Amino acid sequence: MRNGSVAPLPGGLWVLAEHDQGRILPVVFELLGRARLLADRKGCPVAAVLPGPGDETVVSSLIAAGADEVLACADPTLAGLPEDPCTDLLAHLVRQHAPEIFLLGATAWGRTIAPRVAARVQTGLTADCTMLDIDPQTGLLLQTRPAFGGNLLATIVTERHRPQMATVRPGVLPEPVCDTGRCGRLLIVQAPPLTNRLTELVRLVLPPEQGIASARVIVSAGRGIMSQKNLALVRILADLLGGQMGVSRPLVDMGWAPVTCQIGQTGQSVAPDLLIACGISGAIQHIAGLGQVRTLVAINTDPEAPIFQVADYQVVADCVPLLRQLVRDFSGRQSDGGPGSEAAAP
């Protein structure tokens, strides 16, 4: 790794390196992996833009994931990633160095920052992309995302304005294979003077638990679980397997589960090693959250259920007695009469 204050390489593909108090978020590595692939197709460099100090381990990890250079700004006003100074910095860097493409994670923070930066530099932004590619003819970024309520996939191009900006949700793109032998350079950049500060970070409240986005095992339920009481079986099995419970949107709408458990287009994208989907039909809006599931086991009474088209294992069965049996098998105790013992309605 080389340090320096020279300008970044022109015409680059940038990725915003969002971090949580110095810990780079997994979505950044996912974006860098894809950015590397796209940059190789396009023949341009990849830069990670880091609003924070360029600590050696952080910079090395970004380079290993695909960055050619890391633009770090250690200005104290950026501590805690407040929105106004970060927007000022990113808009300033974009204006100064004119990247071709700028990718951000569709996290809560990324979704706040991306439209602000896009508005400042007067370019377009495609939010929540599920796939990114390069058009071999034009070299433009092909930004694919669900449209019209998720009933079709639209591929959007930003022909005239630069940079071409897109956000991608965590867990949608695969993790990159990191190469610790890759070489890159660290560029120290300066923050511009703060123009106007509309918000101030008063207090940082961390979520109590990590949520399903990072769970290795998920047992999920849809309307086929039939009752809220039966949902307890799903939670118990998830606990026994060391995982978490996921649900389809109707269960959230009915108030059976919190929205933090919802998988899909308007919920979480998940990437577990194992997901057992119980009584879920497989609507396109639900499948949108399953892109990175390693092994998907679907249990459904309907052999024609769309979820079977994407499942690795298809179990045509009533999920309630099956769940009860699995709970018994994994816990080594009878669960009849216990939580979730209500029989499924036909």
Ligand SMILES: Cc1cc2nc3c(=O)[nH]c(=O)nc-3n(C[C@H](O)[C@H](O)[C@H](O)COP(=O)(O)OP(=O)(O)OC[C@H]3O[C@@H](n4cnc5c(N)ncnc54)[C@H](O)[C@@H]3O)c2cc1C
């Ligand atoms: C803009 C928009 C965004 C959306 N976002 C999301 C989202 O993020 N996530 C999401 O999940 N949905 C979302 N939806 C809703 C989505 O379109 C579907 O309506 C929803 O996913 C269906 O949930 P489900 O599979 O649980 O229910 P259903 O479609 O009713 O399917 C129930 C399934 O259970 C099976 N079944 C019934 N009884 C049993 C049994 N005893 N054992 C086993 N199987 C059984 C049935 O055969 C059926 O396949 C969205 C919709 C819109 C319009």
